[in-house]
Amino acid sequence: MSATPQPVVRRGLLDEVTDRILAHIRDQGLRPGDRLPSNRALSERFLVATPTLREALRRLEATGAVEMRHGSGVYVRADLSRLIMINPNRLRLDGAALLDLLEARELIEPHLAEAAARNASDAQLDELAANLDRAGRALDEDAALHTANMNFHRTLGRLAGNRALAQVLDSLIDLHDQEQRHILTLYADRDHDHHVHLAILAAVRGRMPVKARRLMTEHLRDVRDVVIRALEA
Amino acid sequence: MSATPQPVVRRGLLDEVTDRILAHIRDQGLRPGDRLPSNRALSERFLVATPTLREALRRLEATGAVEMRHGSGVYVRADLSRLIMINPNRLRLDGAALLDLLEARELIEPHLAEAAARNASDAQLDELAANLDRAGRALDEDAALHTANMNFHRTLGRLAGNRALAQVLDSLIDLHDQEQRHILTLYADRDHDHHVHLAILAAVRGRMPVKARRLMTEHLRDVRDVVIRALEA
Missing domain, CATH: 1.10.10.10 (Winged helix-like DNA-binding domain superfamily/Winged helix DNA-binding domain)
Known part of the structure; x- marks a missing residue:
């Protein structure tokens, strides 16, 4: 005053x-x-x-x-x-924005999973496996499980070797993190999701890029179906 | 002090x-x-x-x-x-970062061109055509041409109907704008690029999503080749 x-x-x-x-x-x-x-x-x-x-x-x-x-x-x-960041002044996401973000991930992440199967070093893949171990031990803890699962996606994105796309993925996940956390805690089948993550890891570690892409595509479609059902509920 | x-x-x-x-x-x-x-x-x-x-x-x-x-x-x-923005404190891009950005565009923009051919309204496509008209009238003006060309890509990205991906594309273009402007002014074939843009517009307006995707893929590969040659020079 x-x-x-x-x-x-x-x-x-x-x-x-x-x-x-x-x-x-x-x-x-x-x-x-x-x-x-x-x-x-x-x-x-x-x-x-x-x-x-x-x-x-x-x-x-x-x-x-x-x-x-x-x-x-x-x-x-x-x-x-970082080159890309999320807008600290952004509005809360509505349902349509959440689905846009998931569709963007469906375009980007299968490409990254495929590239990771080609480009990641063995040491990097050990890091990814350690990530999933943490998730596996946290299946009963909502917050820790969500963070570990999202770190699996972020880490896999970085292993593809394209810094711009990894940061884009980081930003997309940052953007919907809060809404996703809420929805997945309520509606996701956490054991199923964990096994899908393990299968993606196995494909990447086995240097099977096409399979890694396909599993990631299917996984993200499942996630989107869960979110659509949650938005309708 | x-x-x-x-x-x-x-x-x-x-x-x-x-x-x-x-x-x-x-x-x-x-x-x-x-x-x-x-x-x-x-x-x-x-x-x-x-x-x-x-x-x-x-x-x-x-x-x-x-x-x-x-x-x-x-x-x-x-x-x-905006949901996503570029980091105002970012470092200047090196060559590797520039190529990462172009590779990211190669993943995202063909998808957006395809979706625009399906989803854009006729009024939106008129806007896109007006954009290209401006570029066509600015073929001798470095700065105006570059801005008009980049606006063609940004506008097409918005017409696809996914707000998150359009903003990702905006950010990728914002990030490399300065370096690209310099390189394309020196090395690009501006008449050729303009005709390719017109061909992409025609495919989108003709509601030919597969063709729009293919032309965009080829165009961005050409751009990357120009940038690689410029970085080597």
């Missing part, structure tokens, strides 16, 4: 400070989870007032580059390296 | 003000290009100090929801309605 005069931060200056913080993260090779220097140290380095620095950091926080932990400091977030 | 004490804006308050601005835009049915009330009016409505309001607006600006025009006001941006 106050109209106290405030130092006006010029747009150009704010852009510049934002860019310099990003350059610092890259030049220093900071990784997700690493802490940035203190606000005071950064202000002195960039010769700007701390409110300006703080505003630049808030902007980077809003766009997923850093995380400001109260009383602890500012940390690099994994999202910094 | 100053260490002047500043009013500390609580995180929770900032989140809340950001959400309330978004709710205001939605509840009032504000469209892209519409102006928000003045900062003073919004501060009074939300019972917050103007610096807090300004910080929330800057956050919304950083995430593409609004645009702050100096001396004019705050305007709604089209990006607000």
